[in-house]
Amino acid sequence: MAGDPPRSAGPAEPQASRLADNLTYFARTLRAAGLPIGPGRVIDALKAVEAVGVGTRDDLYWTLHAVFVNRREQQPIFDQAFHIFWRNPQLLQKMLMAMLPSIDAGGATEEEREPMLRRLAEAFSSERDGAGDGRESEEEEIEFDAAMTYSARELLQKTDFESLSNAEIEAAKRMIAAMRLPIMTVRTRRYATDRNGRRIDLRATMRAQLRSGGAIPLRYRKPRRRHPPLVVLCDISGSMSRYSRLLLHFMHAITNDRDRVHSFLFGTRLTNITRHLRQRDVDLALARVATKVEDWSGGTRIGACLAEFNAHWSRRVLGQGAVVLLITDGLDREGGEGLDREMERLHKSCRRLIWLNPLLRFEGYEPKAQGARAILPHVDDFRTVHNLDSLDALGRVLSSPGQRRLEAQRSYRAVIAGRG
Amino acid sequence: MRQATSPQDATASSPARALPGDVDETLALLGAGNYVADRSLATALFLALKLARPLFLEGEAGVGKTEIAKVLADTLGRRLIRLQCYEGLDIASAAYEWNYSRQMIEIRLAEAAGGANRDALARDIYAESFLIKRPLLQALEADLAGPPVLLIDELDRTDEPFEAYLLELLADYQVTIPELGTVAAASPPIVVVTSNRTREIHDALKRRCFYYWVDYPSAEREMQILRVKAPRAGEALARQVVAFVQKLRGRDLFKLPGVAETIDWADALVQLDKVALDPQAIDDTLGVLLKYQDDIARIRGSEAAHLLGQVKAELAAGAR
Numbered sequence: 001m002a003g004d005p006p007r008s009a010g011p012a013e014p015q016a017s018r019l020a021d022n023l024t025y026f027a028r029t030l031r032a033a034g035l036p037i038g039p040g041r042v043i044d045a046l047k048a049v050e051a052v053g054v055g056t057r058d059d060l061y062w063t064l065h066a067v068f069v070n071r072r073e074q075q076p077i078f079d080q081a082f083h084i085f086w087r088n089p090q091l092l093q094k095m096l097m098a099m100l101p102s103i104d105a106g107g108a109t110e111e112e113r114e115p116m117l118r119r120l121a122e123a124f125s126s127e128r129d130g131a132g133d134g135r136e137s138e139e140e141e142i143e144f145d146a147a148m149t150y151s152a153r154e155l156l157q158k159t160d161f162e163s164l165s166n167a168e169i170e171a172a173k174r175m176i177a178a179m180r181l182p183i184m185t186v187r188t189r190r191y192a193t194d195r196n197g198r199r200i201d202l203r204a205t206m207r208a209q210l211r212s213g214g215a216i217p218l219r220y221r222k223p224r225r226r227h228p229p230l231v232v233l234c235d236i237s238g239s240m241s242r243y244s245r246l247l248l249h250f251m252h253a254i255t256n257d258r259d260r261v262h263s264f265l266f267g268t269r270l271t272n273i274t275r276h277l278r279q280r281d282v283d284l285a286l287a288r289v290a291t292k293v294e295d296w297s298g299g300t301r302i303g304a305c306l307a308e309f310n311a312h313w314s315r316r317v318l319g320q321g322a323v324v325l326l327i328t329d330g331l332d333r334e335g336g337e338g339l340d341r342e343m344e345r346l347h348k349s350c351r352r353l354i355w356l357n358p359l360l361r362f363e364g365y366e367p368k369a370q371g372a373r374a375i376l377p378h379v380d381d382f383r384t385v386h387n388l389d390s391l392d393a394l395g396r397v398l399s400s401p402g403q404r405r406l407e408a409q410r411s412y413r414a415v416i417a418g419r420g
Numbered sequence: 421m422r423q424a425t426s427p428q429d430a431t432a433s434s435p436a437r438a439l440p441g442d443v444d445e446t447l448a449l450l451g452a453g454n455y456v457a458d459r460s461l462a463t464a465l466f467l468a469l470k471l472a473r474p475l476f477l478e479g480e481a482g483v484g485k486t487e488i489a490k491v492l493a494d495t496l497g498r499r500l501i502r503l504q505c506y507e508g509l510d511i512a513s514a515a516y517e518w519n520y521s522r523q524m525i526e527i528r529l530a531e532a533a534g535g536a537n538r539d540a541l542a543r544d545i546y547a548e549s550f551l552i553k554r555p556l557l558q559a560l561e562a563d564l565a566g567p568p569v570l571l572i573d574e575l576d577r578t579d580e581p582f583e584a585y586l587l588e589l590l591a592d593y594q595v596t597i598p599e600l601g602t603v604a605a606a607s608p609p610i611v612v613v614t615s616n617r618t619r620e621i622h623d624a625l626k627r628r629c630f631y632y633w634v635d636y637p638s639a640e641r642e643m644q645i646l647r648v649k650a651p652r653a654g655e656a657l658a659r660q661v662v663a664f665v666q667k668l669r670g671r672d673l674f675k676l677p678g679v680a681e682t683i684d685w686a687d688a689l690v691q692l693d694k695v696a697l698d699p700q701a702i703d704d705t706l707g708v709l710l711k712y713q714d715d716i717a718r719i720r721g722s723e724a725a726h727l728l729g730q731v732k733a734e735l736a737a738g739a740r
Contacts, residue, residue: 051470052443059443062463070631189508202520210542311674319618320507
């Protein structure tokens with residue numbers, strides 16, 4: 001490179017190439033650990049290191065950090081990778097020498113007591129001995145691929161998820177996958193050209209005028225409408241397990257049907273599964289979810305989970321007037337402790353909060369559980385979700401603006417006061 | 421100051437100060453603008469300046485993201501062009517708009533003169549003189565003082581389509597106007613993008629920038645900030661304020677106090693003629709630090725007194 005500043009020691013040519021090698025190798029390690037790093041980034045990194053100069057270890061760290069990390073979550077991975085990769089304190093000599101840093105995936109040296117992130121350990125080891133994990137053979141399930149008759153479908157629509165046979169569940173999954181969920185649209189502050197609009201679109205008018213000459217042909221525009229973000233919070237505790245299996249399919253279907261859908265699962269803790277559900281293949285997506293979630297069919301701590309959601313996620317996903325679907329039976333192991341306060345906050349942070357409760361299918365269901373009584377005053381709508389029909393009905397609920405907040409609150413308060 | 425060598429800097433060698441030549445100079449530059457920064461931030465900023473890439477700053481509200489752009493414009497002697505984002509922000513108010521009334525008059529005049537050639541007319545009225553330039557386009561204009569600092573503030577408040585529109589600007593420093601063609605910057609502006617993370621910004625945009633997460637400062641760094649930003653607060657008071665705020669950040673609160681709140685609080689206490697913290701003063705001024713009623717209710721009273729006790733004990737232990 002012509003404009004390269006002269007380096008202090010050694011011939012410039014091999015040094016630069018060794019640096020490039022090391023950086024490429026480092027970038028590949030990070031990529032294997034899951035950071036999205038393309039070849040462009042490696043070139044950037046090279047330029048960056050040349051610009052800063054390989055002065056101190058700290059400078060190199062922050063230089064590479066600026067180039068490679070673009071999410072806060074990536075920091076710990078980068079941090080560990082950096083310290084393991086550039087372990088040797090005599091960094092410059094190391095770079096000058098014609099050898100790649102020796103990586104020990106097992107962390108064999110005695111002084112390195114810190115536990116390596118699992119992903120990173122895998123990344124290092126796969127870099128060394130090449131990828132080669134055999135895929136476990138998956139158990140094949142018997143599939144019905146014949147299209148159902150109309151009446152069979154009709155029956156299936158009304159059957160409670162709880163009483164579906166395995167074969168019927170497969171069929172139901174397919175119907176859910178084909179489901180389209182309409183959701184109300186809200187006016188945005190953007191405009192689209194529209195013949196029946198109220199406002200004049202000056203830009204389009206000017207262009208039309210040039211084309212025609214003579215009288216000015218007015219063009220109109222009106223506000224564009226768009227569906228708000230949708231946030232799904234689904235209970236996967238033991239009491240919900242029969243439903244949550246199919247509801248996961250439902251969540252997968254709506255995630256891939258539109259943008260701005262965020263999905264969370266909670267039992268004893270909250271898990272964000274949005275990214276896993278983005279995977280188009282439903283089985284792959286759910287398999288990924290299964291590995292991520294650790295509290296399947298356990299107890300429920302609704303209050304604590306909602307508190308976590310409010311503290312860490314509400315500001316990130318509830319912007320721009322989100323609609324929240326809360327799917328739970330309201331049976332709380334902790335007796336609804338702190339739930340009232342968290343529900344109130346959740347309710348106040350979103351445009352609309354809809355509670356879906358499979359228990360509501362029973363005639364004369366009364367919100368007697370303490371959890372349910374804490375939730376009910378803070379929802380805008382209260383619906384059942386126990387069969388395919390109720391999922392369809394959910395579409396109608398979502399596409400209408402629904403009753404106003406104060407009315408909803410009053411009516412649900414009356415339910416509790418009257419019957420409780 | 422060392423003379424910059426890269427070509428884009430050469431064009432900017434005018435009355436304004438030259439860009440910093442290394443990380444230390446960047447740190448000094450920010451220091452000259454009364455901005456106390458971590459070396460990590462200075463590194464990211466230096467890279468952004470050196471490689472002419474936008475700097476993407478993300479972090480909680482009140483940690484000093486916007487301030488960086490202001491200080492940069494101030495110390496480098498450049499013009500600051502600020503684009504505050506909001507929901508529904510569109511091209512007409514962010515980049516450019518045609519001056520329709522002037523265009524219409526022009527057409528009428530041409531018609532009145534008779535024999536208006538339609539093609540020539542189209543060329544005439546879609547000329548640059550009929551263009552109303554908004555912040556993004558202004559930032560591409562050459563400036564005597566050197567390329568301006570373009571601050572795109574709170575990008576997360578706008579929607580994805582606008583983000584997509586920015587891609588061309590951030591990657592190539594140019595804006596394409598369908599009627600006119602591409603307007604490219606004579607020399608690339610210094611671009612700072614900030615986000616409060618009320619939603620995720622798309623990776624395509626982040627890719628084009630250097631990313632930096634602006635975190636809450638350490639106690640030591642916050643002390644330096646207070647010395648610079650709230651000099652009227654005595655050393656003892658400042659120490660207590662910082663220690664107390666650092667303690668608060670360890671609590672389970674809905675909104676943790678940022679640096680801006682620390683500075684405000686120190687100022688507030690000075691206004692109340694306090695030279696040291698006491699439980700009453702904390703309770704009276706807690707609204708400066710915490711902005712949610714739940715948080716205030718949780719801390720006010722015994723909790724605040726308890727924290728203050730810890731702070732005093734630790735400071736006493738540190739002094740010994």
